[in-house]
Amino acid sequence: MNYPNGKRAVKSSPMNHSFSNRGMTLEEDINSTNQYYLDMDLAVIHKKPTPVQIVKVNYPKRSAAVITEAYFKQASTTDYNGIYRNQYVDFEAKETKNKTSFPLANIHDHQIKHMESVVKHGGICFMIIRFSFYSETYFLEAKELLPYWYEKEADGRKSIPYIDIKLKGHEIPFKYQTRVDYLTIIDQLYF
Amino acid sequence: MNYPNGKRAVKSSPMNHSFSNRGMTLEEDINSTNQYYLDMDLAVIHKKPTPVQIVKVNYPKRSAAVITEAYFKQASTTDYNGIYRNQYVDFEAKETKNKTSFPLANIHDHQIKHMESVVKHGGICFMIIRFSFYSETYFLEAKELLPYWYEKEADGRKSIPYIDIKLKGHEIPFKYQTRVDYLTIIDQLYF
Numbered sequence: 001m002n003y004p005n006g007k008r009a010v011k012s013s014p015m016n017h018s019f020s021n022r023g024m025t026l027e028e029d030i031n032s033t034n035q036y037y038l039d040m041d042l043a044v045i046h047k048k049p050t051p052v053q054i055v056k057v058n059y060p061k062r063s064a065a066v067i068t069e070a071y072f073k074q075a076s077t078t079d080y081n082g083i084y085r086n087q088y089v090d091f092e093a094k095e096t097k098n099k100t101s102f103p104l105a106n107i108h109d110h111q112i113k114h115m116e117s118v119v120k121h122g123g124i125c126f127m128i129i130r131f132s133f134y135s136e137t138y139f140l141e142a143k144e145l146l147p148y149w150y151e152k153e154a155d156g157r158k159s160i161p162y163i164d165i166k167l168k169g170h171e172i173p174f175k176y177q178t179r180v181d182y183l184t185i186i187d188q189l190y191f
Numbered sequence: 192m193n194y195p196n197g198k199r200a201v202k203s204s205p206m207n208h209s210f211s212n213r214g215m216t217l218e219e220d221i222n223s224t225n226q227y228y229l230d231m232d233l234a235v236i237h238k239k240p241t242p243v244q245i246v247k248v249n250y251p252k253r254s255a256a257v258i259t260e261a262y263f264k265q266a267s268t269t270d271y272n273g274i275y276r277n278q279y280v281d282f283e284a285k286e287t288k289n290k291t292s293f294p295l296a297n298i299h300d301h302q303i304k305h306m307e308s309v310v311k312h313g314g315i316c317f318m319i320i321r322f323s324f325y326s327e328t329y330f331l332e333a334k335e336l337l338p339y340w341y342e343k344e345a346d347g348r349k350s351i352p353y354i355d356i357k358l359k360g361h362e363i364p365f366k367y368q369t370r371v372d373y374l375t376i377i378d379q380l381y382f
Contacts, residue, residue, distance in 0.1 A: 038308070041308070041311070043312070044305070044308045044309055044312055044314075046267070046268050048239050048240060049239060049240040049241065049242040049243065049264075050240065050243070050245070051240040052240065052241070052243050052245075052258065052261070054241070054243075064262055064263070065262070065263060066260065066261075066262065067243065067258065067260070067261040067262065067263070068259060068260065069257065069258070069259065070243070070257075070258040070261055071255055071256070071257065071258065072255070072256060072258070073240075076237070077237050081272060081273075082272075082279075083279040083281075083309060083312045083313065083314045084312070085312070085313075086279070086312065086313035086314075087279070088273075088274040088277070088278070088279040090274075114235070117229070117232070117235045118235055118274060120232070121234070121235055121274045121275070121276070121277065122274065122276075122277035123235075123274045123277075
């Protein structure tokens with residue numbers, strides 16, 4: 001099985017089984033948006049590399065080191081962070097095929113703890129959620145997301161209803177150059 | 192060759208050949224310092240995962256996916272970032288055995304461009320440099336570092352003299368719980 005950039009491998013790992021390969025599209029859209037922000041000198045926001053546990057490395061003579069055994073690790077933070085208008089920005093992005101709710105199974109405890117810390121320290125922290133069936137992408141602030149997590153932890157509902165995200169979130173405009181133009185939402189909410 | 196956490200593999204890659212395995216010590220010292228900051232709720236600063244280009248992945252039945260071919264990639268940003276006292280913090284860390292200067296060969300063009308952007312957007316950006324021979328660790332602000340890079344690019348000196356780092360940098364105190372207590376320097380310089 002050959003994956004030229006390893007991305008599909010990540011998305012189809014057991015941890016992400018409830019999300020389709022379309023999840024790639026959201027990641028690619030965000031990466032190209034971030035690149036545009038960087039090129040236009042609007043913000044400096046990057047995706048963190050996929051965390052990998054390296055076990056074996058070979059050093060062939062006269063060529064690059066080859067990792068021959070490694071495993072995917074669970075991320076201890078969110079995937080994206082950086083700086084915008086002097087502010088620390090931090091977010092996670094997920095796509096779902098589900099039509100009625102966003103399942104919380106794909107967020108990890110570590111990521112929630114990280115989001116809580118970022119909020120406490122004054123960062124702009126949120127989640128980008130795409131409902132692929134509707135081709136809609138929402139910006140949901142961490143402070144709106146966290147209560148749903150606490151409810152799940154208390155053996156309550158294990159997902160956020162689509163209608164709640166529509167009401168409490170903010171739909172992110174799709175533009176040609178900025179396919180997930182989340183800075184416009186940050187501008188509305190924080191500046 | 193078996194490396195339980197892959198770290199030595201990274202540090203002895205060709206890109207880092209001028210830095211000894213002692214380089215690990217600085218990374219470990221910073222990681223434990225960051226963990227302490229996190230536990231004490233002082234700051235949320237993490238090392239980014241090592242960037243890896245994944246080529247082949249196997250999915251054995253009933254066990255975790257195994258990456259069987261991957262390569263180290265050059266980082267496009269610095270290694271560490273996060274938030275402290277509402278401020279975006281971003282830095283790189285390097286150790287040298289050299290006694291008289293810090294060689295600039297180990298910093299990449301991408302990392303310099305990233306540092307320039309962070310400074311422009313109002314982040315706290317710096318480099319942590321350890322001279323292992325003296326067991327001294329310095330905090331050098333990006334604005335002090337960048338002129339040496341420009342000089343190198345203009346075919347000038349390819350290193351920063353030790354004495355310049357002593358004069359323009361700030362020695363970072365070593366403490367039992369915070370082995371590279373760089374927040375004390377940030378407090379002095381920015382608050």
